Amino acid sequence: MLITTEGAVISVRDAGDNDRYITILSPEMGLVDISVKGAKKLNSKSNSSTQLFACAKYCFRERSGRYYLNSCEPVKTFYGLRLDMQRLSLASYMAEIISYTVTSGQSANDVYRLFMNSLYLLSEKSADCAFVKFVFEMRIAADLGMMPNLLGCDECYRSDCTLCFLIKRGIFLCYDHMQTRVVYHDKYNVDVTAGMFEAIRFVCLSDMSRIFNFRVSGEALLKLGYISELYAQVHFDRHFKTLDFYNSIALPENIENEDEHTTNEENDL
Structure with a gap:
């Protein structure tokens, strides 16, 4: 057959x-x-x-x-990936995540669309690697059942203030309720602004055709990339060798200085 x-x-x-x-x-x-x-x-x-x-x-x-x-x-064929080592290495990192998290015989429609759109942006649109990486890491974790609690603070649901993202637990806490819980200050507990929280929520909850339709400032993107990388490693419980290579050759790119979401039409494959 x-x-x-x-x-x-x-x-x-x-x-x-x-x-x-x-x-x-x-x-x-x-x-x-x-x-x-x-x-x-x-x-x-x-x-x-x-x-x-x-x-x-x-x-x-x-x-x-x-x-x-x-x-x-x-x-x-996404031939453009072969012309840039940084983009090729990022695609390899995404492929390694997929190899580890997706199994044979299961439906993977959302992961497939995410991967295709990511490759298209890297190959055809020369999109910022750091931006594509952040979106891919957070969205694939969400699609595979590891979405953080995105209602806001885990106690009072506020999201209009600076929050602490407890990456290992997948929750956010405002400063007031940080005092009521035992929270250690380490690399897995990261402060995020209200705008950064909205970016994470937008990526995890938006329709697949819209998840790349926003921009964040350069400093915020660096921090969001740090968060998404830690989140993927912790919740997939794996260290990805392709990520080490990508980080060894990754170069800063020009990023629009915008804090809020802005429309940015991209093709959805």
Whole structure:
């Protein structure tokens, strides 16, 4: 029986001189490992569709518990990622998170859309890497059931003041109620302004087509990126090696000096 699905390649492994194994992220099937015969040959019709981060429509068959590619039709190759090491390394980090958090046989439509939109912004729109990284980290955690409590302060629900984000517990506390709980001052408890809290809430709760439609100031984005990185590491309970490489080559980028949300039309794939 032939199976057809759209997907994005998140991992590629060579097999012999001409073959390769690919892992794709499918919105309907989650992670799927596929054997591709002759993919590395120059005249192979599957070459472009089986490269890392390529998006295509894949048709494959199952035999003895394994999947073998029958045909594929490219949709998007995201070639722009290969022209910038920082963007390529960020895409690799996102792919590692997906490899660790998504399993075979489960629906992954929201994660797939998030990944596709992130790759599109990095490859086609030259979006700020730090901004895309922050949105991706917070939203994938939310989509996978690890959303923080976004009502405001965990005691009084205020959100119009500076709050302390207790990253390990996924809650926020205002200064008044910080006094009523035992809260240690360490890197996992971070102060956020009302605007930063709204940015986190916007990313986690907005429709997928709108989550990139805002901007924050450079200083706020640096702090939000620090928060989202810690949040992902703590709640996924994993240290990602691709993140180390990304951080080793990440360079500051020009960021608009805006504190509040502003509309910014981007394509939703």
